[in-house]
Amino acid sequence: MATSRGYLGRTHEDQQPLVQGEPSGPKIITSAIPGPKTKAGLERLDKLQDTRAAFIMTGSNDMSDGNQEPRRKGKECLSILVMYLDMFCQIASLPLGYNSKALIDAASSPEMIQMLVNRPALGIVPHGTWAKTLEHSLMRAAPKGLTQVFTAMCGTCSNETAYKAAFMYYQKQKRGGNEITSEDLSTCMRNEGPGSPDLAVMSFDGGFHGRLFGSLSTTYTKPLHKLDIPAFSNWVSSPFPALRYPLEKHQVENDKEEERCLAIAEEKMKNAKSPIVALIVEPIQSEGGDNHASPRFFQGLRDLTKKYGIIMIVDEVQTGVGPTGHFWAHEAWNLTSPPDIVTFSKKFQTAGWFHGPELRADAPYRNFNTWLGDPVRVLQAKTILEEIESKDLVKNAAETGAYLKKELHVIENTYPKVISAVRGLGTFLAFDLPNPQERDVFVARLRLAGVNTGGCGPKSIRFRPMLVFQKRHADILLDAVERVASQH
Ligand SMILES: Cc1ncc(COP(=O)(O)O)c(C=O)c1O
Incomplete structure (x- = not known):
């Protein structure tokens, strides 16, 4: 030992x-x-x-x-949940830790109390302060080029309403300014075309975008998520690059793999049974196993979506709000034009999607529900953003992550039969075990060693600490990982 x-x-x-x-x-x-x-x-x-x-x-x-x-x-009590060093944080969703003083103060503000006791149906009776709240919260974090926000309740609802926006946009273009016909109106009431058109969303093998009816047809992580549920059978998945790590050491073969995947994606776009209207992709496939791709690959997807008139949706539900060392993970790609839609949830404690004005529905109530999100949660997002800015937490994630990754590589080199493929950006890190069973044992042993974390994909362990995770917390984690690896 x-x-x-x-x-x-x-x-x-x-x-x-x-x-x-x-x-x-x-x-x-x-x-x-x-x-x-x-x-x-x-x-x-x-x-x-x-x-x-x-x-x-x-x-x-x-x-x-x-x-x-x-x-x-x-x-x-930020990184330590009394018993555990929490490296999983309510499925990657806790930004500032437990009992954050800033969030407790915000929760006691008259503004928050007002929204808590008088919850508005935002689509029809927004509070007079709602525009200001949005301006001072979500819109300050809006990805470059996206000037509008649709608020929602969860990551899945964000993705599904984003798909709806893409479909409505496509049909509007197709009508070319012509009126909606009576046939459109009557057929959609029977779930038939042309009113209910056969349109598709493309996503990727290993992608995860939610578990409801539309999102599930774009999710390809585990059969058990999909089993027994009717699916949109013409929706298309395409291979996500299977890269070798560390990325820097395998650039030539990884470039080839990405070119292969881009070529297949293009073939599928050209030959799809139903027109592909939207493409959704995670910056790092998370539930699917922390699979990475290069900025070049994502630029390739951007080029294809432009070429074929497809709405590009970047699902930042898990990667967004700082953990990768960028506020939005896709910022690191420097795309030649912004994605059409960026969806978010988790670390913002509220959900929704950013977009441009063209993706507004052409009539009220078409992309709609009772609450359309929750101002209480958006006020929390405002505080989260203020804490991120005043404490430079994105930079903290980048620096702490670099330290943790470097030391994980040392442990990987010491125990190569146990730990492999250390990878990640910022504190959004992962490594592999030899097989699923050994991964599960490793996760259980880490818990007994005081570290709570989770698995992803077939054999990976992922870390999703909060943004206030620092080097001293990383040391507690490293000590536990090394001890468990040495006894494995
Ligand atoms: C990338 C991604 N998209 C969508 C979702 C679904 O979000 P929610 O569970 O809030 O519906 C998740 C959840 O883990 C996710 O990781």
Whole structure:
């Protein structure tokens, strides 16, 4: 067994802590996870809801999972969720940590209370402050060239309403200014063409865009997500590049692989059974296994979407809002023209999509629902953005991620039979285990070593820390990874 390289001894004195008074490290006091109290809590809950995916409960016993003494009631607690160093953060969605003082202050503001108790149906009765709230929150973060925002409730709803916008845009162009016909109106009421047209969205093998009816037809991660659900059978998936890591060392073969994938995508665009109206792609395929592609590949997709008149949707639900070292991961591509739509959710705590004016529906109520998002969550997004800016958290993600990645490569080189393909941008990092079973064992052992994280793809482990994750937290993680690798 190798001896520890001593990550925990490192001080990083140059770094001001972004959070004061955190615990010095995780504390696991149970020999199995979930521990006995969590198990009892889950059993009670299971009488009402399916709990088979759950392994920890927060909130009961003052933020502990019930297996250790409650010790930090109400205290700001960013990367450490009392028991664990949390590297998964509510499925990549927690931006500032637990009990963020800034978010608690925002939650107590009169503005927030007003929106909490008088929830508006934003499409028909927006509050007088709504435009200002949007200007000071989401619009300040809008990707270059996109001047409008459609607000929504979740990542899936964002993608699905974005698809609708693309379809309506396409049909409007096709009509070329002519009136909608009575045949259009009558056939759509029978789910038939031409009113309900046969149009398609293209996505990628290994892509994940949600689990509802439209989004699921663009999701290709696991058969179990899709099984038994009717699908849009003419929608098309195309291969996503299977690159070798580290990218710098395999550039020639990776370039070839990307060219192969671009050629197939173009063939599919040309020969699709139903016209492909939109293409959706993640900057890093996340649920699918943290699969990367180069800026050149994404520029290639942009060129193809322009050539064939296809709306390009970049799904930044998981990559957006800072973790890759850019506010939006697609900023790193320097595209010659911006994507048509960028969808978001997770770390913004609110969801929706940015777009240009041409993608507004041509009549009210066509892309619509009761709430159209939630001003409470958008006010949270405003605070999140202010914290990101005042604490330079995107830069923090870039710098902490570079340190963590470098040290993960050291561990990879020490235990090459266990850990391989360390990869990622910013703190959006992952590595592979030899097979799915060993990955699952590694994740379970990391939990017992005090690190909560998740798997993705067939055999990868991913890290999705919050934006206030710093080098001292990285050391706790590195120490755990090294210990688990050495015993594997
Ligand atoms: C890239 C991507 N798109 C869409 C979604 C769906 O988002 P939600 O679960 O909020 O509906 C996810 C969720 O993990 C995601 O990672």
